[in-house]
Amino acid sequence: MPIALEARNIRKQYPGVLAVDGVSFSVREGICFGLLGPNGAGKTTTVEIIEGVTAASSGEVYYYGEIAGARFRQEAGIQFQNTALQDNITVRETIEMFRALYDRQAEMDEIIEQCSLGELLDRDNRKLSGGQRQRLLLAVALVNRPRLIFLDEPTTGLDPQARRNFWDLVQSIRAGGSTILLTTHYMDEAQVLCDEIAIMDAGKIITQGTPDELLQKQYDGLIIELPISDLTDDLSGIEHTVFENLGIIEVVTTDVSESLQQLTPHVSNLNQIKIRQPNLEDLFLDLTGHSLRE
Numbered sequence: 001m002p003i004a005l006e007a008r009n010i011r012k013q014y015p016g017v018l019a020v021d022g023v024s025f026s027v028r029e030g031i032c033f034g035l036l037g038p039n040g041a042g043k044t045t046t047v048e049i050i051e052g053v054t055a056a057s058s059g060e061v062y063y064y065g066e067i068a069g070a071r072f073r074q075e076a077g078i079q080f081q082n083t084a085l086q087d088n089i090t091v092r093e094t095i096e097m098f099r100a101l102y103d104r105q106a107e108m109d110e111i112i113e114q115c116s117l118g119e120l121l122d123r124d125n126r127k128l129s130g131g132q133r134q135r136l137l138l139a140v141a142l143v144n145r146p147r148l149i150f151l152d153e154p155t156t157g158l159d160p161q162a163r164r165n166f167w168d169l170v171q172s173i174r175a176g177g178s179t180i181l182l183t184t185h186y187m188d189e190a191q192v193l194c195d196e197i198a199i200m201d202a203g204k205i206i207t208q209g210t211p212d213e214l215l216q217k218q219y220d221g222l223i224i225e226l227p228i229s230d231l232t233d234d235l236s237g238i239e240h241t242v243f244e245n246l247g248i249i250e251v252v253t254t255d256v257s258e259s260l261q262q263l264t265p266h267v268s269n270l271n272q273i274k275i276r277q278p279n280l281e282d283l284f285l286d287l288t289g290h291s292l293r294e
Contacts, residue, residue, distance in 0.1 A: 001028040002064065004148055004179040005050070010059035012045050019045045021203035023059075027196075032170070032180040034194035036187070036280070042203040043183045044081060047152055050181070051078055063148070074104050077146030079137050081153045081183075085125040092121040095139050102144035115139040115169060131162030138169060149173065151182045155189060167192055187280040197280070201288045211280060218286060219278040221254035230269045238262050245285055252278070 005027040012020040020042045027033040035043045048054040050061050052068065063072040085094060095112075099105050112118055115135045120128070128136060134154060141149055151170065155163040163186075170193055174180055184190055190197055191211055198208040207214060228249050235242050235249070239262065243250040253259040256275055264270065 001030060003027070003062075004029040004064060005181065006062040007046070007050055008060045008062065010046060010049055010061070011057045012042075012049060012054070013057040019203055020049065020056075023200070023203070023205055025198050025205060025208060027179060027181060029179050030174075030177055031195040032174050032182055032193050034190040034197040035181065035183045035200060036185065036190055036197055036284070037200035038185055038284075041200040043200045044152060046200070047150060047181065047183055051076070051150055072148075074102065074144065075147045076150065077141035077144060077148070078150045079134075079141040079152065079154055081156070083137055083140075085133070085136070087126055088124065090122050090124060091117055091128070091136055094125060094136060095143060098140045099143040104144045106143055106145040111139050111142050114142065114172065116165075129162075130158050131165060134158060134162070134166055135169065138166075142173070146178060148179045148181070151180060153183055153185070155184070155186065163189070187284070191280055199284055199287065201284075206287055207283075214283055215278055215280070218283050219252065221252060221278075222256055223276055223278055223282060224251040224253060224256065224259055224263065225249070225274040225276065226263070226267060227272050230267050230272055232268050233266055235263070235266055238266075243285065250282070 003026045006025075008024050010020055010023045011018070023042070023046050035047065037043045045054060049056045049059075050068070052073065061068040086097070089097070095108065099108070112121065115138050117135060117139060120132055120136075125136070138154070141151075155166050158166065167189065170180065170182075182190070182193060194211065196208070196210050197214070198205045200206065209217070226249050228244060228247050231249065238251065238259070243252075251259055251263065260273070263273075267273070
């Protein structure tokens with residue numbers, strides 16, 4: 001696959017703060033690439049530099065092998081993390097207004113169907129629910145038939161059902177051949193949507209690859225979970241790796257039976273024990289020492 005987007009050694013220095021510290025990555029055409037990290041990791045600043053919204057202190061952005069310029073601006077669609085919509089106009093008028101800004105235009109009926117907005121076209125923007133508003137903002141990002149789409153924290157604040165409905169929309173767009181760059185701190189979202197991810201912390205990319213590759217590289221086994229309140233004493237004698245996160249003890253093990261035998265004398269309530277596969281949030285906790293949602 002050709003490389004649709006490439007960031008080369010991007011840095012952003014604010015007075016007293018190096019927000020982005022030499023970030024480099026490439027995004028292959030047709031995939032959903034996730035840029036992940038907690039608040040303050042530098043991911044939104046990185047994406048704003050790539051979008052052209054914020055100037056980099058140094059570094060370059062390439063779009064299909066050329067410095068991102070006029071072609072990039074015509075062919076990229078952006079759903080910002082925070083966008084103010086015009087009051088006193090309808091959903092249809094909003095889409096038409098943004099669509100008129102581009103030489104390259106998607107068909108109105110196609111956008112409306114893709115984003116499930118048919119029943120909302122005559123509704124005032126102020127009367128949209130959170131999920132409806134996000135679908136409209138996605139429609140705005142699609143008005144120019146973009147080859148590359150930026151989605152910056154698109155499901156923040158949505159209820160679980162609205163989030164999953166939005167995931168379906170994103171998957172349908174990706175299936176149509178568009179390249180997507182997604183920023184999120186929801187790890188279930190990244191695991192469902194992303195073909196490849198890069199995890200940022202403190203302005204740097206600390207690891208990159210497919211979700212399965214990264215988990216297989218980091219883990220060889222399962223995780224046993226139990227509430228810390230159920231411990232009767234410490235686990236210093238346990239041979240396996242032990243973590244504490246938000247009141248939960250996690251034991252990484254390749255031999256569940258053996259670990260349970262070691263744990264049992266230290267636990268007052270075995271009913272709360274859970275056994276599960278490692279996930280991306282575990283990966284981030286292990287790599288950085290703190291939770292992605294902090």
